[in-house]
Amino acid sequence: MTSRSTDRATVDWPKGASPEPRSHPNTANKPAIDENVGRKRFGDFNVTGKVFVVTGGAQGLGLAMAEALVEAGGKVYALDIAPEPDQQWQEAMERVDPDHGGALLYRQQDVSDTAHLDSLIEAIAAENGRLDGVVAAAGVQQVTPALDYTPDDVARMLAVNYTGVFMTAQSAARQMFRYKTRGSICLIASMSGLIANKGLLSPVYNSSKAAVIQLARNLAMEWSPVREDGSGGIRVNCISPGHILTPMVRKNFEEVPGLRETWEAENMMGRLAETTEFKGAVLFLLSGASSFMTGNNLVIDGGHTAW
Numbered sequence: 297m298t299s300r301s302t303d304r305a306t307v308d309w310p311k312g313a314s315p316e317p318r319s320h321p322n323t324a325n326k327p328a329i330d331e332n333v334g335r336k337r338f339g340d341f342n343v344t345g346k347v348f349v350v351t352g353g354a355q356g357l358g359l360a361m362a363e364a365l366v367e368a369g370g371k372v373y374a375l376d377i378a379p380e381p382d383q384q385w386q387e388a389m390e391r392v393d394p395d396h397g398g399a400l401l402y403r404q405q406d407v408s409d410t411a412h413l414d415s416l417i418e419a420i421a422a423e424n425g426r427l428d429g430v431v432a433a434a435g436v437q438q439v440t441p442a443l444d445y446t447p448d449d450v451a452r453m454l455a456v457n458y459t460g461v462f463m464t465a466q467s468a469a470r471q472m473f474r475y476k477t478r479g480s481i482c483l484i485a486s487m488s489g490l491i492a493n494k495g496l497l498s499p500v501y502n503s504s505k506a507a508v509i510q511l512a513r514n515l516a517m518e519w520s521p522v523r524e525d526g527s528g529g530i531r532v533n534c535i536s537p538g539h540i541l542t543p544m545v546r547k548n549f550e551e552v553p554g555l556r557e558t559w560e561a562e563n564m565m566g567r568l569a570e571t572t573e574f575k576g577a578v579l580f581l582l583s584g585a586s587s588f589m590t591g592n593n594l595v596i597d598g599g600h601t602a603w
């Protein structure tokens with residue numbers, strides 16, 4: 297164990313080999329029998345009273361995912377580098393229905409400022425006495441031929457898309473260990489972590505997403521077993537979306553004429569996705585509905601990688 301002092305407490309983080317899963321089975325995060333055997337309608341998707349962090353939550357996919365968790369009753373902190381969330385966020389705020397019990401809050405945070413990220417996530421958990429889930433959706437894209445990539449460009453991309461994602465998961469897991477919340481961590485990867493992206497020169501983005509898919513397997517292995525003190529039991533998975541109409545992709549279309557048509561022709565649905573088409577997936581992964589899923593990658597791409 298390594299000790300880490302904070303202004304609130306000294307916490308021991310697990311270090312070294314993970315517990316052997318069979319001698320430390322993760323039974324504690326099975327949904328209660330009255331939740332998943334029909335006494336409540338889809339009770340195992342209920343996240344009322346749970347607290348979540350979604351990075352990249354100011355707009356685009358992160359915002360749609362944050363809204364899904366709010367709609368299902370969660371209290372969601374959207375973290376983003378943008379000083380203010382955009383117009384889409386204001387519209388999402390107006391849709392928050394207090395009858396559903398959820399809440400949507402905004403905190404400015406650059407995920408590559410990992411020290412501040414860690415203290416912010418610690419403060420959010422302390423404010424609520426828990427942290428139940430995190431979605432690491434903050435990401436950046438840079439369209440540049442491989443021959444022109446500079447080391448600084450590579451480092452800048454990886455600081456957000458890989459290190460930022462890893463440190464978001466680490467900071468969240470620390471709080472889940474601390475509060476013994478048996479949380480769920482969802483890393484936003486991409487089908488671009490599985491295939492080269494026809495028509496788009498983005499070697500670093502694509503390989504950063506491949507790294508995120510592999511990271512999820514390793515974090516799941518380390519954190520899924522429940523430890524002697526009742527901590528752990530943290531599930532870690534990825535979502536790998538296909539092409540979605542978001543501000544990031546609209547910028548790609550401006551940069552590369554004809555790209556939209558190329559991408560629409562590349563999947564079995566003949567169109568791009570809307571951000572709202574990922575709401576069900578994130579709710580599945582962050583709720584008890586996915587209690588037996590860890591270390592895996594949910595590919596939602598309109599069949600793009602299937603032919």
Ligand SMILES: NC(=O)c1ccc[n+]([C@@H]2O[C@H](COP(=O)([O-])OP(=O)(O)OC[C@H]3O[C@@H](n4cnc5c(N)ncnc54)[C@H](O)[C@@H]3O)[C@@H](O)[C@H]2O)c1
Pocket residue numbers: 351352353354355356357358375376377378405406407408432433434435436456460484485486487536537538539540541542543544545
């Ligand atoms: N749009 C797609 O087709 C698509 C497909 C697969 C995966 N993804 C992934 O989904 C995630 C969301 O992408 P999107 O398409 O909604 O893009 P987007 O650009 O619309 O949203 C990304 C958000 O991340 C924030 N962000 C960027 N750098 C940050 C930093 N250092 N710290 C904190 N926040 C930061 C941005 O401000 C923005 O609000 C990304 O990880 C992206 O790689 C997108």
